[in-house]
Amino acid sequence: MNLFRKKRLAVAITVYWVLLAYIIAGLVFWFIELQRKNSQMAAYELQQLKMDEPSYESRYSEIQAESQRKTAQYIGEGSTFLLLILVGALFVYREVRRQIKLQLQQQNFMMAVTHELKTPIAVTKLNLETLLKHRLDEQKQQRMIQAALQETGRLDTLANNILIASQLEGGDYVRAKEELDLSTLVQRIIQDLRHRYPDRKWIDSVEPDCSLSGDPLLLQMLVSNLAENAIKYSPREGSITIALKQERGHIQLAVKDEGAGIPDEEKKKIFNKFYRTGQEKTRSTQGTGLGLYLCRKIAQDHKAAIKVTDNSPVGSIFTVTF
Numbered sequence: 001m002n003l004f005r006k007k008r009l010a011v012a013i014t015v016y017w018v019l020l021a022y023i024i025a026g027l028v029f030w031f032i033e034l035q036r037k038n039s040q041m042a043a044y045e046l047q048q049l050k051m052d053e054p055s056y057e058s059r060y061s062e063i064q065a066e067s068q069r070k071t072a073q074y075i076g077e078g079s080t081f082l083l084l085i086l087v088g089a090l091f092v093y094r095e096v097r098r099q100i101k102l103q104l105q106q107q108n109f110m111m112a113v114t115h116e117l118k119t120p121i122a123v124t125k126l127n128l129e130t131l132l133k134h135r136l137d138e139q140k141q142q143r144m145i146q147a148a149l150q151e152t153g154r155l156d157t158l159a160n161n162i163l164i165a166s167q168l169e170g171g172d173y174v175r176a177k178e179e180l181d182l183s184t185l186v187q188r189i190i191q192d193l194r195h196r197y198p199d200r201k202w203i204d205s206v207e208p209d210c211s212l213s214g215d216p217l218l219l220q221m222l223v224s225n226l227a228e229n230a231i232k233y234s235p236r237e238g239s240i241t242i243a244l245k246q247e248r249g250h251i252q253l254a255v256k257d258e259g260a261g262i263p264d265e266e267k268k269k270i271f272n273k274f275y276r277t278g279q280e281k282t283r284s285t286q287g288t289g290l291g292l293y294l295c296r297k298i299a300q301d302h303k304a305a306i307k308v309t310d311n312s313p314v315g316s317i318f319t320v321t322f
Contacts, residue, residue, distance in 0.1 A: 120151030233259035
């Protein structure tokens with residue numbers, strides 16, 4: 001199916017460029033024809049003149065000036081038409097390419113969502129069936145329950161991301177604006193993460209009394225998505241740092257991981273909707289390409305700036321400055 005779509009796309013692009021070339025060639029042909037007719041008409045009128053006429057010189061100058069005026073007119077109109085054709089063709093080509101790219105990203109998104117839904121459901125179902133059918137010791141039961149909770153958390157995060165993204169895109173989400181203690185919110189998220197991922201190494205540095213005005217649900221999603229992103233791309237033995245501080249009238253949230261890092265050419269793209277590095281079928285990391293997109297949108301809605309830089313010696317640092 002993908003091969004068939006690629007062939008259809010190649011045929012459509014080829015036809016597009018052939019038609020564009022035909023239109024430009026037609027424009028050039030008509031310019032040449034008009035100019036040829038203009039030259040013939042000027043030559044005919046000059047032949048009709050008699051050199052012994054008193055008005056010969058003035059009439060000769062008028063014919064030459066008229067011919068030059070028409071030539072300038074043809075060049076001006078032809079250049080205008082050509083410019084309009086090229087601008088329109090470029091606009092159409094870019095829009096078509098953008099729509100095709102968006103369609104491919106949406107296709108990858110659906111593949112990722114399908115995988116993200118099936119995997120935690122299968123794991124949770126298997127764990128619950130094992131607990132129901134077998135009498136396990138307390139330690140094994142706790143491990144399986146913990147795994148089920150992690151997968152349920154993944155489902156909850158995925159559902160929230162899709163729902164909030166849809167509401168924000170459609171303008172249906174009613175943003176709350178209230179004074180809240182961001183320090184308390186971040187500490188609560190860190191405690192939840194420690195409970196859900198006890199095998200991870202968490203480092204937190206949260207200054208107290210970092211207050212701002214915003215939507216608590218969106219800010220919670222912002223912090224959670226950055227933390228979940230760090231979990232996905234960090235090795236199990238690596239540490240994840242969540243820091244919150246206030247200085248010079250700004251509140252700065254930073255989430256650091258010790259993963260492979262992000263190439264410089266990818267740093268701006270990762271905040272685009274549905275964008276994910278690599279091929280969907282061969283990618284080993286989980287995700288749908290909505291998490292960082294939502295982080296950027298939530299940050300913008302709170303008049304904050306979000307950026308990613310390299311961690312030392314390895315990894316990435318996502319920083320949100322309010």
